[in-house]
Amino acid sequence: MMSYLEVEHEWLHVDIIKGETHSDKFKKLNTNMRIPVLVLDDGSTLTESNAILNYLADGTALLPADRFLRAQVLQWQLFEQYSH
Ligand SMILES: N[C@@H](CCC(=O)N[C@@H](CS)C(=O)NCC(=O)O)C(=O)O
Secondary structure (H helix, E strand, O other), rough: OOOOOOOOOOOOOOOOOHHHOOOOHHOOOOOOOOOOOEOOOOHHHHHHOHHHHHHHHOOOOOOOHHHHHEEEEEEHHHHHHHHH
């Protein structure tokens, strides 16, 4: 999403196979010990891929302002989480 929207960012690789999400350093970013994590310039963090996507897409054509269309985005995101 950040690449697509040309948002300047740095990608840090976290190796879940090596258990890097279970390190004390990572747990400060996400107590749930999972990637992805978005760290903003002010140090605040967002976890859960769809929360991150909605945050980044807000105000762009990728996330409609229309109530029903926006709910359809959520519909597919929840389907992805629970049924895919
Ligand atoms: N519902 C979460 C799922 C995140 C998730 O399951 N991440 C996995 C990798 S795909 C993970 O970090 N696993 C690390 C572990 O289980 O130790 C999302 O959509 O962000």
